[in-house]
Amino acid sequence: SLENIVYVEMTENPFEPYIESLRQQLEDQDPVFLIGVVVALAVVVITLFLKYFLTSKTVRSAVLLVGLCDSGKTLLFSRLLSGKYKRTQTSITDSSAPYKAKNDRGSTWTLIDLPGHDSPQTSVPGEVKSAARAIVFVVDSAIFQKEVRDVAEFLYVLVTDTVISRNVPDLLVACNKQDITMAKSAKLIQQQLEKELNTLRVTRSAALSSQDGSVGDFEFSQLPMKVEFLECSARGSKGEDGDADIESLEKSLAKL
Structure with missing residues (x-):
């Protein structure tokens, strides 16, 4: 029915094409490059955490x-x-x-x-x-x-x-x-x-x-x-x- 068609269209994830495209791009990347990105992000997160912890008023x-x-x-x-x-x-x-x-x-x-x-x-x-x-x-x-x-x-x-x-x-x-x-x-x-x-x-x-x-x-x-x-x-x-x-x-x- 028309209602079912509308419902299906509304429940579909509008971001799914973008997610699929990003997934495909990541799969095509060199694993070494991906590991480097992960390590860099980890360093940034740890640095921000330590900066907050060491300068926090609680210390x-x-x-x-x-x-x-x-x-x-x-x-x-x-x-x-x-x-x-x-x-x-x-x-x-x-x-x-x-x-x-x-x-x-x-x-x-x-x-x-x-x-x-x-x-x-x-x-x-x-x-x-x-x-x-x-x-x-x-x-x-x-x-x-x-x-x-x-x-x-x-x-x-x-x-x-x-x-x-x-x-x-x-x-x-x-x-x-x-x-x-x-x-x-x-x-x-x-x-x-x-x-x-x-x-x-x-x-x-x-x-x-x-x-x-x-x-x-x-x-x-x-x-x-x-x-x-x-x-x-x-x-x-x-x-x-x-x-x-x-x-x-x-x-x-x-x-x-």
């Missing part, structure tokens, strides 16, 4: 504690790892230990406390930057007004670094020592740093350009990485015998 599992001297990095390092207060002195070498994030996934990062006595350009070694999943930039909120230019200089070196710009780790600015009466708020610290970084951008050939290419005052939202300002106190409001006030930082680390 960057370090959380870096950086900042100026005496900002409280080492005490924060101790509090995050054990919750305990520990008398500290200015670090001269880096320290590292596994840190288990407070999340349901059971994420474990390598927490690295880097000394702040070196210049910003040498404070973070290249291999450490390459492994960074997140950078916790610790600021002394109590004397921030006095250190704002040095803090901005350090931050500028970090966010314009080629390795960090390529890997875009999360940047958590931990405004520490909030237990001290004269401590500046995270909001004020962010505003002041944006002003200082804008000045540095102007004087250093606009290396901190915005993502959309617009011209204007610098804001942290223009950076390619996620930036968060938070308040904390590694010492805690109750001193050495009490707990640290670092819940906001722990929550941010749990989201990595």
Whole structure:
């Protein structure tokens, strides 16, 4: 019937002639040539897989504690790892230990406390930057007004670094020592740093350009990485015998 003829015609594969032609061409090719094509394709696939695997964010599992001297990095390092207060002195070498994030996934990062006595350009070694999943930039909120230019200089070196710009780790600015009466708020610290970084951008050939290419005052939202300002106190409001006030930082680390 007419319906059967139409049905048969519709169910026929319209690509069948092309497939048959391709099959015939492959059969006519030299086997050595075909093997070469297969090997070349395999190499391309393996190369792309390795590139993706080696540069994937999953292999960057370090959380870096950086900042100026005496900002409280080492005490924060101790509090995050054990919750305990520990008398500290200015670090001269880096320290590292596994840190288990407070999340349901059971994420474990390598927490690295880097000394702040070196210049910003040498404070973070290249291999450490390459492994960074997140950078916790610790600021002394109590004397921030006095250190704002040095803090901005350090931050500028970090966010314009080629390795960090390529890997875009999360940047958590931990405004520490909030237990001290004269401590500046995270909001004020962010505003002041944006002003200082804008000045540095102007004087250093606009290396901190915005993502959309617009011209204007610098804001942290223009950076390619996620930036968060938070308040904390590694010492805690109750001193050495009490707990640290670092819940906001722990929550941010749990989201990595």
